[in-house]
Amino acid sequence: MSVTTIDLDDDALAKALRFSAGATKKDVVNTALREYAERHERAAQRARHMRAAQEWDYEGWQELHDAEKRGPE
Template sequence: MSMTWIDVDDEALAEAMRLMGARTEKETVNMALRDYVVRTKRLKAAGKLAARGARGEFDAAAEAHQAAKRARRAAFE
């Protein structure tokens, strides 16, 4: 782990510590950095998934699902 000296907003750090339940400033910063990385990766993946949907890549699967549902219903009629 590296040591870096930075100026941070004391009020924002204190609020982040409170919200995260962190015990130290170091823990708060590390938790925030890890959270940022995870959220950024999830947003990127969600964007890729949305783009696939916009291209219609899931239309065939949705139609197959609907057809299967119709077939199950018809079997009980």
């Protein structure tokens, strides 16, 4: 873990601490960073999925679905 000095918005930190059930400032900041990164990763995954889905058709999907249900051959 790295040590960094940053200026935090006191009001935002106070609000986050109220929701965190006794967590420390460090815990709140680390949780916020993880949630931020995870949210953006999910958004990127959805965007990749939507780009891929534009070329899907029902028959192709059904073939993939059936193959997944059968399992490895």
